[in-house]
Amino acid sequence: MPRRTYVAAIQEALTEEMRRDSRVFLIGEDVRIGVFPSTRGLHAEFGDKRVIDTPISELAVAGAGIGAAVTGLRPIVDLMFGTFLYLAFDQIANQAGAMRFMYGGQTQAPLVFMVQNGAGSSAGHHHSQAVHQFFMNMPQIKVILPSSPYDGKGLLKSAIRDDNPVLFLHSLSLGGKRGDVPPDEYLIPIGVADVKRAGSDVTICAAGPTVYTALDAAATLAAEGVDAEVIDLRSLSPWDKGTVLDSVARTGRFVAVDESFPTCSAASEWAATVAQEAFYQLKAPVQRVTNKDVPMPFSPVLEKAVLPSATDVIKAVRLTLA
């Protein structure tokens, strides 16, 4: 099976979908050149009209995507970094997600917002935050955070075909990660988790880069005789409660690993759901492993210390076993 990097898999998804459907186009700053190589080469194949470079105007570009979507097109709006979504917040929070409901079902906004999410490249606070948790809080925006080339490609293709607004978050820190990507077309449904490692003692839930943190922790724990189940949620909104609750019903222990600041993190939502819906199956209090509660620092040493580590996960698992 062909091996692809994470960014190459995303590029493949974009290429295939743009070939398949002439309504699909890419818009954003420097998408022709492709700051993240995920959009590189598309302009050569699809030209000016379908790979549209714009001024640095996140708010207007996000809104233009919405306007194009409600008038029949299927835009992919590339806003580069997750933190840049803050500049476009009105269009995403007030308009894109709400408009179908607000206008009584008269319209739909089939568009994808695509940004890089999270830290790991020592880029400092403005270019290193994970932002998925904000958008999980908004009604009617789907949020995807894939951890592998395979998932990245399959989920992005589903996102482009989805008739709702979808926020597709890819991780800069995973950009060079290689994995198997089948040559034949496939789709991965939004909202379905993937059990990366089956286990019976504790359920560890993660998404994006923290999947690997959780798997590292699980490997260490296995050597100690602790059998951890690792669930990659892949989609954060909607998220696969069923798979998580089924797992907790078997393990009785739950650790949420999430690259967000702690308060109202994605982990908060997962932990609250498990505590509420699986309380009587739990053998120990749920645990959350998140970023430390400080802004993202520049120094590689400090940045690493802020992010959830395998050591943090192991400590949390031990708390559930104590």
Place this chain on the structure above:
Amino acid sequence: MRHQDIPLDTVLDIYTRVLRIRRFEEEVGRLFRQGQLPGFVHLYIGEEAVAAGVCAALTVDDTIISTHRGHGHVIAKGGDIKRMMAELFGKATGYCKGKGGSMHIADFDIGMLGAIGIVGGGLPIAVGAGLSAWYTGSDRVSVCFFGDGAANEGSFHESLNLASTLTLPVVFVCENNQYGEFTPAANAMNITDIADRAAGYGIPGVVADGADAFEMYRVATAAVERARGGDGPTLIEAKTHRRGSHAEGEEAFLGGQTYRDEAETAAAQAKDPLRLLHTYVSENNLLPADLLETLDFETTQLVAEAVEAARNSPDPEIESLYEDLWV
């Protein structure tokens, strides 16, 4: 005012739109004061000539985006008064099934892509509607109504610049009604004409008398032709006047304070677009008096019927909360 370049059926059409907005808004004001409408309403009285003139220059395929003060735009684009009124009452038969309300009315079938409650929130979406026309090679034009307040939002700058750099068929119609809520526009910008800002984006900026429906039609027609011809966007600044409150019942937010002087209000009354239009068409014998009377009677009836229908319509079912979510 002058009408000589405008066909007589268009004169009647424009007059009808202005009148319909006026009678609708007067009734909405009455209903609100009687406590019959939930939420807030922002009336378009005094500004009718802008929407009427601009929308008379559009085809049904052309799209518009509106604001929190949006009733006039919906009516001018050909919206159904009954469904509008039902929406203002929050009823299941309203345009948005009671989920949108006064500030969020849309009618996608007539190219009314929605009223947006956030000041400046509509400009980027209008750029997108223009982008869509450009992308598909359609000759559809996208019109964006917004106020003087929105002209101070970042979205104004980003949207005009983006539409200009991509040469999109968008007409930006700034309704300078002299007030952003309670703040005079003059206190919120150090220029006299918002249209001057067009120069910063390399597009034409036109000042028009927003009380003159014919002038609005004329400048809109030119801007629409330019957009349709592939020459890009235009910024039109309509000098208009908000006759009444920012929102009906605004006294509750003012705590006894005032923010307008009487002379200024009197000057606004003198430039009433409906009266100007009525006087003009009468004095120039364009439309006979009995036709105008009949029109007014029928419009008042239409509004009354809409109110009656809205009152008799059911509230939305609670279960409808879970409809119109995911596609």
